[in-house]
Amino acid sequence: MTNDDTTRPGPARPVHGPLLSVRDLTMTFPGGRGRSAGPVRAVDKVGFDVARGETLGLVGESGCGKSTTGRMIVRLLEPTSGSVTYDGRDISHLSQRELRPLRQEIQMVFQDPHSSLNPRRTVARIIAEPLLVQGRTAAEARRRAAELMELVGLIPEHIDRCPHEFSGGQAQRIGIARALATGPRLIVADEPVSALDVSVQAQIVNLMGRLQRELSFAHLFIAHDLSVVKRVCDRVAVMYLGRIVEIGPKARVYDAPAHPYTRSLLSAVPLPDPVRERARERITLLGDPPSPASPPPGCAFHPRCPKARQICRTETPELGPPAPGEVRQVACHFPETP
Numbered sequence: 001m002t003n004d005d006t007t008r009p010g011p012a013r014p015v016h017g018p019l020l021s022v023r024d025l026t027m028t029f030p031g032g033r034g035r036s037a038g039p040v041r042a043v044d045k046v047g048f049d050v051a052r053g054e055t056l057g058l059v060g061e062s063g064c065g066k067s068t069t070g071r072m073i074v075r076l077l078e079p080t081s082g083s084v085t086y087d088g089r090d091i092s093h094l095s096q097r098e099l100r101p102l103r104q105e106i107q108m109v110f111q112d113p114h115s116s117l118n119p120r121r122t123v124a125r126i127i128a129e130p131l132l133v134q135g136r137t138a139a140e141a142r143r144r145a146a147e148l149m150e151l152v153g154l155i156p157e158h159i160d161r162c163p164h165e166f167s168g169g170q171a172q173r174i175g176i177a178r179a180l181a182t183g184p185r186l187i188v189a190d191e192p193v194s195a196l197d198v199s200v201q202a203q204i205v206n207l208m209g210r211l212q213r214e215l216s217f218a219h220l221f222i223a224h225d226l227s228v229v230k231r232v233c234d235r236v237a238v239m240y241l242g243r244i245v246e247i248g249p250k251a252r253v254y255d256a257p258a259h260p261y262t263r264s265l266l267s268a269v270p271l272p273d274p275v276r277e278r279a280r281e282r283i284t285l286l287g288d289p290p291s292p293a294s295p296p297p298g299c300a301f302h303p304r305c306p307k308a309r310q311i312c313r314t315e316t317p318e319l320g321p322p323a324p325g326e327v328r329q330v331a332c333h334f335p336e337t338p
């Protein structure tokens with residue numbers, strides 16, 4: 001396998017600081033969907049870094065703001081406030097014209113592969129398109145598209161087929177090949193396996209993990225399932241109702257979760273060992289997540305939290321710096337301290 005064209009484009013740059021820095025990132029939609037017609041604070045002062053070549057998992061229940069966060073980072077959405085800094089440059093409010101050169105470097109993989117691929121185009125055209133935009137000749141772009149198909153485990157001879165001739169898992173491989181075509185340095189994958197059959201989810205997750213290791217792109221991997229994220233991430237951030245409630249290295253968060261919400265999510269993940277599975281405590285949350293159009297006061301998790309006390313109803317816990325001797329951050333007045 002060759003990956004010459006899939007490594008970083010352009011001249012070498014100084015390698016210092018995180019590749020991606022998100023600070024106080026906020027998105028307020030003017031009109032709500034479904035349960036509310038008022039403004040919706042879908043993402044509320046979210047902050048994290050992603051180092052070069054690192055994978056950060058972003059997890060949380062449906063509607064907590066994961067996709068909105070991802071879409072602001074790739075600038076499909078313009079943040080209401082806060083900043084997205086990519087490779088030292090604030091890209092939060094760049095115009096579409098200013099963003100154009102960065103589109104090669106920051107790519108997105110979407111949840112539903114079939115609806116994100118143009119059904120009337122061949123795979124050759126889908127994958128080659130960003131290369132043609134880069135100024136490659138048609139022959140070069142086609143050759144590279146065939147190489148990329150091989151890289152993601154597709155048969156290059158199928159290059160002239162259309163997306164509907166592929167299964168969901170294969171179509172997602174096409175989406176991944178397209179994202180890799182320009183040699184991105186950052187990939188935001190928004191639930192890349194949740195629309196796929198369980199039997200192929202692991203294959204695609206493993207493929208993304210392998211590609212990330214071989215090509216060293218930084219990776220924001222969004223999922224609602226903690227067990228999926230665990231396979232690929234170095235660090236994990238847990239979101240609840242638009243905010244990050246816990247973030248830290250994978251081993252620390254998975255082995256000793258400190259936020260009651262993280263603990264409840266993890267308690268629902270089946271353990272491979274049946275003895276441990278039978279013995280472990282399950283934390284059942286009360287009710288559904290509240291609407292981001294009318295978040296509860298204080299800690300937004302308090303109506304569902306088994307540990308909530310009076311202060312939780314009035315004071316919002318902030319995601320402060322890690323406690324002394326600790327590596328992860330937790331937004332909770334009473335974190336577990338295992």
Ligand SMILES: Nc1ncnc2c1ncn2[C@@H]1O[C@H](COP(=O)(O)OP(=O)(O)OP(=O)(O)O)[C@@H](O)[C@H]1O
Pocket residue numbers: 029030031032033040041042060061062063064065066067068069224292
């Ligand atoms: N364009 C929009 N206009 C109004 N509200 C929106 C818009 N997009 C998202 N929302 C709302 O913002 C909140 C966060 O949505 P988002 O899609 O980011 O969540 P998510 O965590 O990705 O959920 P899922 O797991 O279901 O994909 C939800 O309440 C959603 O209804």
Ligand code: SF4
Pocket residue numbers: 259260261299300301302305306307308309312317331332333334335
């Ligand atoms: S701040 Fe209180 S309500 Fe919120 S998670 Fe911590 S203990 Fe629960």
Ligand SMILES: [Mg+2]
Pocket residue numbers: 066067068190191
């Ligand atoms: Mg989403």
